Amino acid sequence: MTAEEFLYHEAALLDDRRFEEWLTLFDEDALYWIPQGDEPDPIHHVSIAYDDRRRLRERVLRLASGFAHSQDPPSRTCHLIANVRTEPAGDEELEVASTLLVAEVRRNVQQIYAGHVRHRLIAREDSFLIRRKVVRLVNSDVPLGNLSFLI
Amino acid sequence: MTLSGTASSELITDDWRIHGSVYTSADVFALEQRRLFHGPWLYVAHESELREPGDYKTTFAGTQPVIVTRGSDDGRIRVLLNRCRHRGAAVCHAESGNANYFRCPYHGWTYRNSGELRGITYDDAYPELDREALGLVALPRVASFAGFIFATFADAGPTLEDYLGNARSYLEIVAGQGEAGIRLTAGSHRLAYRGNWKLQVENTIDNYHFGFVHRSFLDVLADRIGAAPPIVQNIMNNPDWRTIDLGGGHSVHEFGDPHTGNNQGQLGDLPFNLIIFPNLCFVGAQVRHILPKAADRTEVRLYPIMHEGEPDEANAAILRVHESFYGPAGMGGADDIEVAFDRVSDGLGAVEHDWLIMSRGVHREQPGENGTLIGHAADEVPQRAFYRQWKRLMEDAA
Numbered sequence: 208m209t210a211e212e213f214l215y216h217e218a219a220l221l222d223d224r225r226f227e228e229w230l231t232l233f234d235e236d237a238l239y240w241i242p243q244g245d246e247p248d249p250i251h252h253v254s255i256a257y258d259d260r261r262r263l264r265e266r267v268l269r270l271a272s273g274f275a276h277s278q279d280p281p282s283r284t285c286h287l288i289a290n291v292r293t294e295p296a297g298d299e300e301l302e303v304a305s306t307l308l309v310a311e312v313r314r315n316v317q318q319i320y321a322g323h324v325r326h327r328l329i330a331r332e333d334s335f336l337i338r339r340k341v342v343r344l345v346n347s348d349v350p351l352g353n354l355s356f357l358i
Numbered sequence: 359m360t361l362s363g364t365a366s367s368e369l370i371t372d373d374w375r376i377h378g379s380v381y382t383s384a385d386v387f388a389l390e391q392r393r394l395f396h397g398p399w400l401y402v403a404h405e406s407e408l409r410e411p412g413d414y415k416t417t418f419a420g421t422q423p424v425i426v427t428r429g430s431d432d433g434r435i436r437v438l439l440n441r442c443r444h445r446g447a448a449v450c451h452a453e454s455g456n457a458n459y460f461r462c463p464y465h466g467w468t469y470r471n472s473g474e475l476r477g478i479t480y481d482d483a484y485p486e487l488d489r490e491a492l493g494l495v496a497l498p499r500v501a502s503f504a505g506f507i508f509a510t511f512a513d514a515g516p517t518l519e520d521y522l523g524n525a526r527s528y529l530e531i532v533a534g535q536g537e538a539g540i541r542l543t544a545g546s547h548r549l550a551y552r553g554n555w556k557l558q559v560e561n562t563i564d565n566y567h568f569g570f571v572h573r574s575f576l577d578v579l580a581d582r583i584g585a586a587p588p589i590v591q592n593i594m595n596n597p598d599w600r601t602i603d604l605g606g607g608h609s610v611h612e613f614g615d616p617h618t619g620n621n622q623g624q625l626g627d628l629p630f631n632l633i634i635f636p637n638l639c640f641v642g643a644q645v646r647h648i649l650p651k652a653a654d655r656t657e658v659r660l661y662p663i664m665h666e667g668e669p670d671e672a673n674a675a676i677l678r679v680h681e682s683f684y685g686p687a688g689m690g691g692a693d694d695i696e697v698a699f700d701r702v703s704d705g706l707g708a709v710e711h712d713w714l715i716m717s718r719g720v721h722r723e724q725p726g727e728n729g730t731l732i733g734h735a736a737d738e739v740p741q742r743a744f745y746r747q748w749k750r751l752m753e754d755a756a
Contacts, residue, residue: 241687244545250674253544253662256687257678265578265682269689274573277692314700350550350657355692 210303210328211291213335218286221357226267229357234329234336239263241358243347255347255354266357275355282313282356288324300338301328307342309358320358321345370749374717374742378706381554386752387653393751394636395420399501399508399521401638401647402426402437404661406505406541407454412471415454416440418649419497419509425450426507427471430458435502437509438473438494449494460494469494504533505540506638524604524728528632531617532640535628536665542645544677547660547685553699555637555650556744558658561698562639562646563601563611563631563740565593566718568623571697575683575690579624589623592735599735602726607635607747609740625683625690626676628663633740635747642684643676654703660684716741 208216220229233239239262240247241255249257258266269275287308296302303326311318327339342358369377369386380386400419403426407415414427423440440448442462449460449469459476461468466479473494478484497509501518506529508518519526533540551558561567569576569590579587592599598614611631613619619629626643633639639646649657662680664673683690706712719737726732733739 243547249677250670251544253547253677253685254681255547255685257681262678262682265581266689268581269574269578272574272577274577275693276571276574277696279696348548350548351686352550353692353695354686355689 208334210293210301210326210335213328214288214291214303214305214326217337218288222284222286224281226270226357230264230267232335232337233260233263233340234338235260237263237337238339238341240339240341241347242341242343245348247341247343255344255351270357277353277355280313282311284312284356285310286358296327299330301330301335302326303328307358311356313353313356318352320354322347322358369752370716370745374715374720374738375713376716376745378709378712378714381556381702382653382706382709384653387554387650389752390650390748391420393754394748395650397510397512397515398636398751399510399518400636401506401634402500402509403435403507404505404540404542404645405435405502405507406543406666408435408507410456412456412458413454414450414457414471416450416452417647419511421650423448424497424509425460425494426509427473429472430470431472434472435500435507436473437497437500439496441494442467443475443492443494444478504529506533521606522634523606523608524730525606525608525610525632525634528604528610528616528630528640529634531630532628532632532663535643535663536668538667541664541666542661544662544664544673546662547688547691549658549660549686549691549695551656551658551695551699552654553656553703554653555648555656557699557702558646558648558656559633559637559639559744560741561694562641563609563633564698564738565599565601565611566736566738567698568593571693572690574693578689582624587623589621592622594736596735601733601735601737601739603723603731603733603739603743603746605729605743607633607744609633609743611735611740623683624679626679633744635744643680644684656699716745 237260239258243255270278288305290306292304294302305324307322307324309320322342322344325341328335329338369380402417403415408428411428411433412430414425416425425438425440427436440450442449444467445464447462447464449462458471459468468477470476473496475489475492497511498513500509503518576587601611603609613621616629628640631641637648643663645661647659662677685691716738719733723731723733
């Protein structure tokens, strides 16, 4: 599997709402980060999400609880990934930049989210593990509504 | 003044039913802007956002865009309408920054950051204009308490300290959260929803909803701590968790001792939730500023409270706890938007029987010191505190 194919695989799991399977794509030390604003600094500035693997697992747990009202009904999403560029980062890792467009439909309203994504991937057998996923939404600092689905 | 034929006194009954139009009527919204947001003291900024001469931030006083500035020459804080005196363009569109001057992008009129009109381009066409009177319009009174800056459109009236009344001691506790005070320097989460601004005020200090709206977060919390979370039991049964009508529309929900209490929900370590009438809230570890936009449109800014004099790791930990529950992707905040704002706004469309019930626990409110009223943690004491003041102001002669 190429890194590009891996990104498509991840997007398919999200669109199919196979979240527990999606979670297994992440390394134990993984970071899932949706910064807010132009100059993200998670130490001094609030983020939309800054999840370690434990917190990410809680998100998936919540969505599966049956009581996550903001995902009842769940968002239907379509993740479109483009402009994939890959560069080596150390012996076993790859840095993959892509652009992302997510159409989300929920309760009769369609929202569009777009962003620049960077994946840090670790090669594992014929696939990859995600060490870090950073989604820089172009609208991260405008007033947002319900962003409780997974990007 | 009547509101579409209904006197505002009739919108809230003596047995605490609230008419749906309180949340949906454009007439009520317009009257609120004249009575609630034009006279009472309004929160605009925290001093940590305006440390240096020339620092400014843009925000709103009610629906009106304002610039809060610290004068370059005198260090004085002013609140100026963000509107060029010439043809009305907003002179500043940045959220914050440092500037000695604001230059209108339309025709180049220039103002000092104290508001004074400094220059008119090609001014020979205005032989009669009184420049002295053409500064950016300043709100007549600005004052600060415990680092929180407020302004009012009223020339006269109570001082800020009198206005805050019984809420002052709680603001002082907030200001003392960090080793060396607090600062609001970590930016803010920004939320928007289609629904009335008062829904966010009510929800911020509503404990009755927690076990229902946040059931999924309670499941997460149970997994996190390996036991049933104590928060709901405390809300329903702990006599030391109390709601208090502080008077003046302000209210608090204490989690035990107001200095050392904790909500035990991993929501942030403020020892209480606090409402400063009409639109400033303290909850979790955040300052929450509610910005009314229209009867059915609201924006909310959540400013995480950073602790001065404490290491970066401690403040980053505050951010992580905040993000876990609050903000657009928070595991709690998104459910509040869905249920307390969106679903309520949907339901309020059924106007055939247009009344809500806000009487929970009214029979067991007990008088406390300084004119306060004390109730159980899950009672609607804070909501009634808000609407007592709302009604008082809305009924005042114009």
